[in-house]
Each structure stands twice: as C-alpha cells, then as structure tokens.
Amino acid sequence: MRIAMISEHASPLAVLGEQGAGGQGAGDGATGGEGAGGQHVHVAELAAELVGQGHDVRVYTRRDSPALPDAVPTGDGYQVWHVPAGPARRLPSAELLPHLGEFGRWLAGQWRDGGWLPDVAHAHFWTSGLATVHAGRRAGVPVVLTYHALGAAAARRQRDPRHAGPPGRLGYERALGRAVDRVVVQSQEEVGELVRLGVPRSRMALVPAGVNERIFRPDGPVAPRDPARPRVLTVGRLAERMGLQEVVRAMPAVPDAECVIVGGPPVGLLPADGFARRLTALAESCGVADRVRLVGAVPRAELAAWYRSADVLVAAPWHEPFGLTPLEGMACGVPVVGTDVGGIADTVVDGLTGDLVPPRDPRALGVAIRRLLADNVRRFAYATAALDRIRSRYSWRRCAEQLSAVYASVGAAARPAPAMA
Known part of the structure; x- marks a missing residue:
C-alpha cells in the first residue's frame, strides 16, 4: 500500500539529531513543539516498520526552517516531505491553526497532481488531523487519525484548564473523531475519553504503539552504578x-x-x-x-x-x-x-x-x-x-501488522464497488 503519514509538528528526522531523553529525545521527552511528546519517535519507527513490511511510505511535516529541502530520503526507506504552510519557523498550536488549511491544500495538490496518490493517510495529532481531512476530502483519500493526546483529558488529569490547549481544540477533536474513517486509540482510557466526546465506538481501533527492541533489550552495556546501593x-x-x-x-x-x-x-x-x-x-x-x-x-x-x-x-x-x-x-x-x-x-x-x-x-x-x-x-x-x-x-512488527489491517479496511470501504457485468 501507499501510506501517507502526516505529523505536522513532530518530524521523524528529529530522531536522528535528538539530544536525548527528556530534552529533544526519546521516550516521553519533548520535541518539535507543543504536544509532540514522543510522537517523532513513534512516527519514525512506525514508518520504518511499515516499509520493512513492503509498504510505500511518505511522511509529511511542516517546513519550520527555510534551510530544509523539499524531500529527504531516510536510511529506513521512507521519505520525509516538508510542507510549506505558514512561516518557516516553529509555531505553537494556537498560531498553527490559521495555516492548516494551507497545509491541507498543498497535500491535496501533491496527491492529485504529483504522481503519487496514497491509498490511505494516517494523521498524527489533532492539528495534523485537520490538515489531513482537508486534503483527504479533496483528493479522495481515506483518513485514519491517532490523537496521541486529548486536550480535555490533559486538563482534567492535571487539574488545570490551561492544559486543554488553544481555544476550540475540544470541538475540533470531537469533530475529527466523527469525520475521519477510523480513529486509532492507544489505551482503554482513551476509548472512554472519546466516547465521552461523542465519537462512536465503532469508529475506533485499539492499536497500542510498539517499542524498539533492537535498542531496548535486556543484554548490553550497563550504566555505571554503586552495586551496594539499589x-x-x-x-x-x-x-x-x-x-x-x-x-x-x-x-x-x-x-x-x-x-x-x-x-x-x-x-x-x-x-x-x-x-x-x-x-x-x-x-x-x-x-x-x-x-x-x-x-x-x-x-x-x-x-x-x-x-x-x-x-x-x-x-x-x-x-x-x-x-x-x-x-x-x-x-x-x-x-x-x-x-x-x-x-x-x-x-x-x-x-x-x-x-x-x-x-x-x-x-x-x-x-x-x-x-x-x-x-x-x-x-x-x-x-x-x-x-x-x-x-x-508491543513489538513494532505487531503494531504495523494491526495498522495495515486498519488501512486495508478503510481503503476497501472507500473504493467504489466493481460494476456488475
């Protein structure tokens, strides 16, 4: 399958140049702006695994520096495309919103006229979802969405309404859950959160993320420590x-x-x-x-x-x-x-x-x-x-296999039925 992955604010290229965990790093560190979390790692490793299973993958992220080329091939077999939408600098979510329509129009134009039309588009985070739905409707491409984080849940758990994100986020998240072809959820708690938002349970597919078992394994070097102290x-x-x-x-x-x-x-x-x-x-x-x-x-x-x-x-x-x-x-x-x-x-x-x-x-x-x-x-x-x-x-292989089945199901539903003889 041809799979477009949209991660407008968290580029997988950050994995190659990251500073480390908790800074611009792995795990639950932050990179790429508000809400990125470990999303850049997630997108990079998922894209690599999908390529390894025979899919043709392109990742689209917003051009946040004028020095970035249009497309960058990676050593894992997929390309990262930099979309010109808004000023070429990092922006918080509230300042990104006015430029997401431009992002979506650029995607739709590329898919219609660029000679590479995806079978499915997978958006990561709600801002990516807005741009991807915009593009998918114009190019006839089914859309899958992973939220990665929900504004209402963050505000409630942290007991601070400021963590809900920019004004309108809750409404956008609710509308996106009804507009996309499938929502990929990562935990049972997220299922409950989305049901409370009014997203139909039938639109959801529970597919937890994976972990890189080549890096994270029981054998290998051990950081120095005092053996007498736990x-x-x-x-x-x-x-x-x-x-x-x-x-x-x-x-x-x-x-x-x-x-x-x-x-x-x-x-x-x-x-x-x-x-x-x-x-x-x-x-x-x-x-x-x-x-x-x-x-x-x-x-x-x-x-x-x-x-x-x-x-x-x-x-x-x-x-x-x-x-x-x-x-x-x-x-x-x-x-x-x-x-x-x-x-x-x-x-x-x-x-x-x-x-x-x-x-x-x-x-x-x-x-x-x-x-x-x-x-x-x-x-x-x-x-x-x-x-x-x-x-x-929790292997990436299992995650990619489950997502491939989701992609195939939404792709089949989007295709018109063959004409009867």
Whole structure:
C-alpha cells in the first residue's frame, strides 16, 4: 500500500539529531513543539516498520526552517516531505491553526497532481488531523487519525484548564473523531475519553504503539552504578505532570536507595533549569539530596544502558496518554512501578509485570518501591513477565501488522464497488 503519514509538528528526522531523553529525545521527552511528546519517535519507527513490511511510505511535516529541502530520503526507506504552510519557523498550536488549511491544500495538490496518490493517510495529532481531512476530502483519500493526546483529558488529569490547549481544540477533536474513517486509540482510557466526546465506538481501533527492541533489550552495556546501593530510575522530561516531585517525596520511605532522574536539558545546563533547581531544593528539604541525582539528557542510543542499570523503573506521571518509557524499561527487563493512568494502566499489569499506584500519592509510591526493592523474587518474576508482554503485544512488527489491517479496511470501504457485468 501507499501510506501517507502526516505529523505536522513532530518530524521523524528529529530522531536522528535528538539530544536525548527528556530534552529533544526519546521516550516521553519533548520535541518539535507543543504536544509532540514522543510522537517523532513513534512516527519514525512506525514508518520504518511499515516499509520493512513492503509498504510505500511518505511522511509529511511542516517546513519550520527555510534551510530544509523539499524531500529527504531516510536510511529506513521512507521519505520525509516538508510542507510549506505558514512561516518557516516553529509555531505553537494556537498560531498553527490559521495555516492548516494551507497545509491541507498543498497535500491535496501533491496527491492529485504529483504522481503519487496514497491509498490511505494516517494523521498524527489533532492539528495534523485537520490538515489531513482537508486534503483527504479533496483528493479522495481515506483518513485514519491517532490523537496521541486529548486536550480535555490533559486538563482534567492535571487539574488545570490551561492544559486543554488553544481555544476550540475540544470541538475540533470531537469533530475529527466523527469525520475521519477510523480513529486509532492507544489505551482503554482513551476509548472512554472519546466516547465521552461523542465519537462512536465503532469508529475506533485499539492499536497500542510498539517499542524498539533492537535498542531496548535486556543484554548490553550497563550504566555505571554503586552495586551496594539499589537504584531507582525515572526517565522523562522535567515537567510537573511527570510526577517527579512525588518520586523525590517517596525517597525517604526507601532508605539507602539512590534515585536517578534521566531527562531535561544536557547536564551542563541543568543548573539554569528552573524545574531542576526546584527538584534539587525539594530533595534537600526531604533529606535525600545525597541520594537524588539528575543526569540530564541522554542520547537515545545510550538510554537502554541506564534502564539496565536500574533495579526498579518508576513512571509516576499525573497524566500520560500512552507512556513509552515503561515499555522501554520493560523491554530491558526492568520491573516498573507506575501510576494507574492512561496507557500505563494498560501496559503495566498490576501484580504481574509491575505495580500500579494512584497518581500524586508519594506515600503509596514509596511503599510500592520499598516493597519491590526488598523482594528479589518478585522483581525477577516481574522482569520476566514484562519481557514476555513486550514480545507478545508491543513489538513494532505487531503494531504495523494491526495498522495495515486498519488501512486495508478503510481503503476497501472507500473504493467504489466493481460494476456488475
């Protein structure tokens, strides 16, 4: 199949030049502007797997720099096209909205007149969805949408209406769910959120994302550590919603263990980062400053070594639509203590591959970490089950196969029935 993937604000090319986890990096770090999260990683690895399964893939992203060429071939066999829509600089979502019609018209013109008409277009994020529906209707191309994050869910989980995004986002998300041919959801929680928005359940296909098992695996280098001190690891951007404050507040309940936080700006810039300074001050007030270490950004190729160095991975966000870092840790054979939110509630099976606790509850978090660190048998059992779960449910191969079936079904529905003889 010919598959167009639209990721207007999160280019997969960022994976090649990323600075590391939590900065412009892997997992749940941020890149490419508001709402990008790990989307650039998701799109890059999904596109590569689809090509590996024999599909012809092009990824379209907005030209946010005048130096970018029209199209860039990648070593994974797909092309990245830079769409001229609006000023050639990075824009927040609110400033992007007026240019999405231009983005859609450019796509429709390319598909109608450029000699390459996709069988299906897969939009990533709601802003991409607006442009893709615009193009799909003009070029006769069926549209699949992955939201990656929903504004209403973010605002409710973070208890702050500002996290809903620009004015009108809720209405756009609702309308898109009814306009596209299929919505690809990534967790059971997202299914419920969309039903509350009024999106028909019949339009949804539950297809969780995958994890790169070539990078994230149990064998390989291990980051240096003190063998006499248990290591608690957390990975992600330095942001309040990631629950890092709760992790630090939980550490007094975990005597002797060290807490390593991977993410944020490069280590040399951490002293200038306001959130990093707040975490350091919190660690001092909790009496655990000597056991909390901020590492800063880590190159994606080195991130697995940090996972493998941990006794327990903690993922404690208040809100997480999918949550890539627990998957990466599980793929490295590390048991997870996570908050019972979003995709983490699906990927981490409580009592089997890890433990789930309520968000914003440092006491429960501390108890769960202490209990797991004290039980070698339980940690080994969790790690073994986590690996089995990754290999059976969360490979990119499985994800691409499931999406291929979705693409085929919407493509078949869009094609006119053959004429009767």
